[in-house]
Amino acid sequence: MKESSKISAYIRKKRTEVILFSNAKINIGLQIKGKRHDSYHNLESIFYPIPFYDLIEIQEADSDQFSQSGIEINPLDNLITKTVDLLRRDFDFPHIHLHLNKRIPLGSGLGGGSSNATATLKGLNELFNLDIKKDKMLDYALTLGSDCPFFVENQVAYVSGRGENISPIDFNLKGKFLHLIYPGIHISTAEAFSSMDRSISTHLDFKDTSNWMNFKNDFEFGAVESHTKIGILLSHLKKTGAMYSSLSGTGSSIYGIYNEKPQLIDGLDNWALEL
Numbered sequence: 001m002k003e004s005s006k007i008s009a010y011i012r013k014k015r016t017e018v019i020l021f022s023n024a025k026i027n028i029g030l031q032i033k034g035k036r037h038d039s040y041h042n043l044e045s046i047f048y049p050i051p052f053y054d055l056i057e058i059q060e061a062d063s064d065q066f067s068q069s070g071i072e073i074n075p076l077d078n079l080i081t082k083t084v085d086l087l088r089r090d091f092d093f094p095h096i097h098l099h100l101n102k103r104i105p106l107g108s109g110l111g112g113g114s115s116n117a118t119a120t121l122k123g124l125n126e127l128f129n130l131d132i133k134k135d136k137m138l139d140y141a142l143t144l145g146s147d148c149p150f151f152v153e154n155q156v157a158y159v160s161g162r163g164e165n166i167s168p169i170d171f172n173l174k175g176k177f178l179h180l181i182y183p184g185i186h187i188s189t190a191e192a193f194s195s196m197d198r199s200i201s202t203h204l205d206f207k208d209t210s211n212w213m214n215f216k217n218d219f220e221f222g223a224v225e226s227h228t229k230i231g232i233l234l235s236h237l238k239k240t241g242a243m244y245s246s247l248s249g250t251g252s253s254i255y256g257i258y259n260e261k262p263q264l265i266d267g268l269d270n271w272a273l274e275l
Contacts (some may be wrong), residue, residue: 017059018127022119024052024110025150026178026255029215031204032196033160040146041193044206046215047111047150047159050178051273054102054116056080058123061097070102079117079144086140087121093128105269107186109244109249110261111151117144118151137163147249148174158206171209173275178255179237179262182269183229185252192250195222213244222246231252236265 024046033042053072064084066075075081080100087093098120104112118141134141134152140170143146146163158167196219204215222233230247234254237245240263242256256262257275264270 005158017057018061018123018131020056020119020123022054022056022104022112022115022152023049024104024112024115025049025147025182026110026246026253027217028212028246029204029206029242030217030219031206032105032218032247036162038162042161043163044158044170044204046156046161046206046209046212047147047166048156048171048173049112049151050180050275052104052110054100054104054112054119056101056116056119056123058120058127059097060094062095064095065097066100067097068100068102070100071099071105073102073106073113079113079148080120083120083140083144084119086122086126086143087130090147091128091130093124095131096124105253107188108182108253108273109247109251110180110188110253111147114145114147115151117141118148118154122152129168167207169207169209171212176275177258177261178271178273178275179240179242179254179258179264180253180271180273181233181237181265182253183227183233184269185227185229187223187227187251188192189250191220191226192219193220195226197218215246218245219250223247223251227252257270 026048028048030045035041065082104110121140137152138149140153142164149164150159150166155168156171158169234245237256243256245256247254262272264272
């Protein structure tokens, strides 16, 4: 959009700061249905938001600034700065100082970067009264990444296509406990697809959640074959009473779902979360 046609947000602003809690998600089952004409892959999965958060603070500033604490990300090339740049094409809003406190590990299959991007979209929309409606918000989110649209509504959903088809479902794990483990391994999307066993055909019906404990993640076999540590940790979850355990997304984080609060493992990045 040309500079002269940008929508001026500054004259409509009412606040100078917004603080956002940007949560992670897990995949309960994940099936790859084939490659699309646009080079993305069609998938089917249940996305489940979990209470594990990054913190984003956005405030007006004299110049655009990005700062961070916690886990370090590339300050110049990340989904947050790309989100700001994307909105600046269409809206004229003041300079901002954006601070990210990062806890969700990178390359973990938990959707942290996608969540950060969508939280930033929502935060800028709220802070500067951009009046971005849901459909347009979803368009922006899909431009930024396949997992981003899920975080617009941020509720349990059956997700298909490249991530743009999102159907909320009645599936609730409230009262259960999640043992989330990050094994310190970064698995890129390219690595995940190259090691995936394409002979596996699970034919899962993700819309029928009565059978959810049988759902499989197509990337789990390759992750275990390539990284022995992941297989050992998955076995540990099963041995300690997890009713369900899985790789999340393309990995490398794994998780187990329990009826009782699980015991953490010393020496690893792991968390016990009540769902």
